[in-house]
Amino acid sequence: MNVSLRQLRAFLAVARQQHFRRASESLHLSQPAVSRHIAELEAELGLKLFDRNTREVVPTEAGRYLESAIGRVLDELEGVLAHVHSESERRRGKVHVASVPTLSAGLMPQCIADCAKRYAELTIQLHDQSQTLVLDSVRGGEVDFGLAIDPMTAGEFDSEVILRDPFVVVCRPDHPLARLGRVPWRKLHGQRLVLLDYSSGSRRLIDEALARRGIEVDIVQQTGHTLTAFRMVEAGLGISVSPALSPPPSTLVARPLTPVEHRNIVLLKRRQRSLSPLAALVWERLRALAAEWPAGGTG
Structure with a gap:
């Protein structure tokens, strides 16, 4: 009929x-x-x-x-x-996410690709920024939410820890530390270090880990990106301490530091502001992907 x-x-x-x-x-x-x-x-x-x-x-x-x-x-x-x-x-439109460089290169590409497969009409606009700028973008409402290192600013943002990312030491294969399976923090005493600068949320945590143990190092260079730090390590300028989520090129080796020190990776948004349904969808996908990430999850 x-x-x-x-x-x-x-x-x-x-x-x-x-x-x-x-x-x-x-x-x-x-x-x-x-x-x-x-x-x-x-x-x-x-x-x-x-x-x-x-x-x-x-x-x-x-x-x-x-x-x-x-x-x-x-x-x-x-x-x-x-x-x-x-x-x-709910699945049509654009979501703006601010992310620190190590996560822009690590977790975010997988999230963007995953959402592109699941939700063809959803676009994620990535804002690849330093830690300070990520916080400013979220604070000012320029993005839907941010992916950053926990800023430890109680009450300023609504945040959720989705991943604990341990620090590793990165060196050339011919460096004595490369022969160790795990590197005690005390082995860094007196070493020449190439570190991320203070625009990175990781630098504060690295400094605190060294200071707590009374470890004195010679910081020969400070950079805004891990890739630059790795190139300097390749050139023999020193070694580096880096997040595990930012693996070095195959010309270098990474060794876990012991005892484990990690940075908390958080999703954060303006306090007491609801996400749009679309942004909430991306937030949930990042949470799910982080739980499967080999760097360690939230436990």
Whole structure:
């Protein structure tokens, strides 16, 4: 049968209102259009659905049966269609995420690729920034949320730790520390170090780990990016302490530091501000991907 939703909606409105004019008003259609839909439906079914007179429109026995059956079905169908539309709208648009460089190069590419496969109409705009700028972007509402090292600023942001990223020592294969399976922090005493500068959230944590142990080092260079630090290590300028999520090139080796010191990777947003449904979707994907990340999860 060639029965349309428009015809069924028109039928249901007339059956409930028992009046063509009131039915047409409720549907925001003209009265002739509603009459036409009813006539077409009756012709398709080969049944008379209404008894009409000058004062009212009364469903026939067949009309009453159709009203009771189709009302429930149409209500369910409207709910299904509304849900599908809502899901479609929820996954269409752009989400702005600010991320520190080590995570922009590590966790974010996988998230962007994963979301591209799952949600074709969702675009993630990555803002690759230093720790300070990530916090400023979140604070100023320039991005939906940030991915950063825990700033330890109680109460300023709503944040969630999603990953604990341990620090490693990075050196050339011919360096004496490369022969060790794990490197005690005390072995760094007196070493020439190439470290990230203070625009990185990691530097404060590295300094604190050294200071707690009374370890004195010779900081020969400070850089804004781990890749630059690695190139300096390759050139023989010294060794480096780096997050495990930022692995060195194959020309260098990374060894775990013991006891383990790590940086907390957090998702953070403006305090007491709700994420849009789209941004919440990306937040959840980052949380799920971090839980599977080999660097250690949130335990």
